[in-house]
Amino acid sequence: MSKSLLISLFMTLLFVLQAQAEDKSFPGIEEIMSSEQFSEAGLDRLSAEELKALNAWLVRYTAGEADIMRQHSEEVRQASKDVDIRSRIKGDFNGWSGETIFRLENGQVWRQRLSGRYSYKGPPNPEISIGRNFMGFYMMTVVETGKKVGVKLVR
Numbered sequence: 001m002s003k004s005l006l007i008s009l010f011m012t013l014l015f016v017l018q019a020q021a022e023d024k025s026f027p028g029i030e031e032i033m034s035s036e037q038f039s040e041a042g043l044d045r046l047s048a049e050e051l052k053a054l055n056a057w058l059v060r061y062t063a064g065e066a067d068i069m070r071q072h073s074e075e076v077r078q079a080s081k082d083v084d085i086r087s088r089i090k091g092d093f094n095g096w097s098g099e100t101i102f103r104l105e106n107g108q109v110w111r112q113r114l115s116g117r118y119s120y121k122g123p124p125n126p127e128i129s130i131g132r133n134f135m136g137f138y139m140m141t142v143v144e145t146g147k148k149v150g151v152k153l154v155r
Helices: 003-020 035-040 048-064 066-072 074-081
Strands: 085-088 101-103 109-112 127-132 138-142 148-153
Touching: none
Parallel strands: none
Antiparallel strands: 085 127, 101 109, 109 148, 127 138, 138 148
């Protein structure tokens, strides 16, 4: 498995684990990866016991060593800068007003980081994109309108 695929896998896993913290369950790598990624990595050839062991290792790794990797590995730091999250806001959305909490369909929860107001008048469940700006801070964009606001991951 290539280093970039592993890094991508771990970054995705971190976001999913944070999102899953709300219901305290880990869905397993087979749910986190697309079926194409799962097959490309050769994971479809693992037995049920091997898959269970891999999932247990991923949970332990994420709980203990992943933070160390983000702190000490330039490759992991660079990969985390390149992460772009695409999801939809869960439920009704009217915009933001200073300290707005954004609950996403992917399970993540983000909080408005920068002041400002925006009144959204479009359809419910707008698609959003979250990425890092040139300073390294997360910015959320409402795809339909292009409006942006600084955000911070809550879980």
